[in-house]
Amino acid sequence: MSAVVVWAEISEGKFKKPTLEALTAGRKWADSLGSPLQAILIGAEIPESLVQAAGEYGADKVVRVQHASLSPFINSVYARALAAYVKAQKISYVLLPQTYDGKAVAPMLAVWADGALFSGITQVPEKTEDGWRARRIAYSNKGIEWVFSSHLPLIATLKPNSLVPEKSSRSCQVEDFSFTPQEADKRARPIGVEKVATDSIPLTEAEIVVSGGRGLKGPENWHVIEELAKVLNAATACSKPVADVGWRPHHEHVGQTGIQISPNLYIAVGISGAIQHLAGVAASKNIVVINNDPEAPFFKVADYGIVGDALEVVPRLTEAVRRYKEQHTH
Ligand SMILES: Cc1cc2nc3c(=O)[nH]c(=O)nc-3n(C[C@H](O)[C@H](O)[C@H](O)COP(=O)(O)OP(=O)(O)OC[C@H]3O[C@@H](n4cnc5c(N)ncnc54)[C@H](O)[C@@H]3O)c2cc1C
Numbered sequence: 510m511s512a513v514v515v516w517a518e519i520s521e522g523k524f525k526k527p528t529l530e531a532l533t534a535g536r537k538w539a540d541s542l543g544s545p546l547q548a549i550l551i552g553a554e555i556p557e558s559l560v561q562a563a564g565e566y567g568a569d570k571v572v573r574v575q576h577a578s579l580s581p582f583i584n585s586v587y588a589r590a591l592a593a594y595v596k597a598q599k600i601s602y603v604l605l606p607q608t609y610d611g612k613a614v615a616p617m618l619a620v621w622a623d624g625a626l627f628s629g630i631t632q633v634p635e636k637t638e639d640g641w642r643a644r645r646i647a648y649s650n651k652g653i654e655w656v657f658s659s660h661l662p663l664i665a666t667l668k669p670n671s672l673v674p675e676k677s678s679r680s681c682q683v684e685d686f687s688f689t690p691q692e693a694d695k696r697a698r699p700i701g702v703e704k705v706a707t708d709s710i711p712l713t714e715a716e717i718v719v720s721g722g723r724g725l726k727g728p729e730n731w732h733v734i735e736e737l738a739k740v741l742n743a744a745t746a747c748s749k750p751v752a753d754v755g756w757r758p759h760h761e762h763v764g765q766t767g768i769q770i771s772p773n774l775y776i777a778v779g780i781s782g783a784i785q786h787l788a789g790v791a792a793s794k795n796i797v798v799i800n801n802d803p804e805a806p807f808f809k810v811a812d813y814g815i816v817g818d819a820l821e822v823v824p825r826l827t828e829a830v831r832r833y834k835e836q837h838t839h
Contacts, residue, residue: 511601511661512570513539516591516614517548517563518606524559526714527606529566529674531667535604536567536677538633542602545569549686551590553580564681566674571683578690581702582610585694588617594686595622595662602634607666608713615666625658627665632672634665649765649788669714670771670794712761715744717774720763720790722748724779724800724819728756733823734778740830746770748780764789779819782807799823 515535518528532548539546548568550559555573563571574590591614595603603618605611607629619626627634630643640659645668647654712718719738725731738745745761752762763770765788775793780786782798782805790796791810798811799822808814815822 512545512547513602514547514549514600516605517550519552524562527608527669530672531604531606532566533674534633534667547572551579551587553577565676565678567677568681572686574686574688581699583695583698584613586690588614589694590688591618592621593688601661603664605666607668611666619664622662624662624664625660627656629668630665631668646792650791710744712744712768712770715772717741717743718746718772719743719776720746721778722780723750737823737827740827748786777807781805
């Protein structure tokens with residue numbers, strides 16, 4: 510039985526949460542097959558600490574693909590490296606985190622490894638009589654879709670926040686796989702990176718998101734959103750009109766035409782709950798709505814609602830969380 514292989518994406522020298530989630534899901538998938546789990550790490554230099562971390566999150570074997578020209582990340586080069594490994598080892602099951610880079614690598618990998626692709630699944634694939642099926646969110650969060658394939662290798666990307674990372678320590682072998690990137694795969698390459706948000710939590714990875722809409726009245730009031738986000742260790746987001754008028758940067762805009770997220774907790778402040786907004790956030794596991802209009806449509810999909818003025822409610826909520834944390838961290 511083929512091993513399950515997880516691409517353990519290294520991001521700024523670390524494994525971010527989506528990679529730990531993919532390793533956890535990979536472990537479960539491998540257990541369901543009675544197969545080993547392999548973590549494949551690609552980079553110019555792979556830190557020993559990450560090799561150990563992959564073992565702590567369930568890998569029976571870590572495969573290192575190291576080459577000086579594997580940094581910076583180029584999607585086609587990484588896809589080529591993974592495809593080479595999948596073909597050489599006759600691997601049948603591959604899982605990648607559905608991060609920006611995972612989304613860029615997986616389709617090329619599927620083509621080059623002659624595989625089938627399940628993109629953005631939210632649970633470990635299930636064996637059926639004649640193949641595999643998996644669940645994913647569809648139609649802008651308005652439905653759940655089951656995808657099926659009987660083709661191997663099966664390549665899948667796991668949507669962030671689909672499960673909680675779990676440690677599952679085991680003794681882990683380490684192996685090197687030799688791969689030399691080809692110039693032909695570097696047709697488009699990054700030539701510089703300009704960071705726009707240095708210490709903020711990426712929206713797609715955040716467990717908690719505090720989001721503001723036009724009800725905030727103006728950018729001068731955004732500190733209430735930021736202060737609540739800070740005490741909750743949350744990312745901040747906004748509705749489309751807020752980004753359109755320049756109160757907030759466009760990379761914070763969530764919804765049908767913005768980023769689609771599925772955090773454990775989404776706190777919507779002064780947002781009406783238009784269908785196009787819900788399309789990006791309805792997959793959140795818990796939704797809290799703060800709005801001064803009790804008829805606001807967002808309340809219909811809320812798990813908890815507070816009717817009140819955002820500028821009064823949010824600072825009080827921030828203070829309450831702060832006090833709670835102080836009392837419970839000693
Ligand atoms: C093709 C298309 C695509 C779109 N894509 C998106 C998208 O991706 N994302 C998106 O967000 N929108 C999108 N929209 C826009 C969407 O239809 C709504 O217009 C938008 O979401 C409304 O933003 P809002 O809720 O911030 O503002 P509003 O609709 O103006 O709502 C403001 C809310 O704040 C409340 N409020 C006012 N004052 C206070 C206060 N003091 N305290 C508390 N609450 C208060 C009001 O009761 C109201 O519910 C799209 C529209 C179209 C046509």
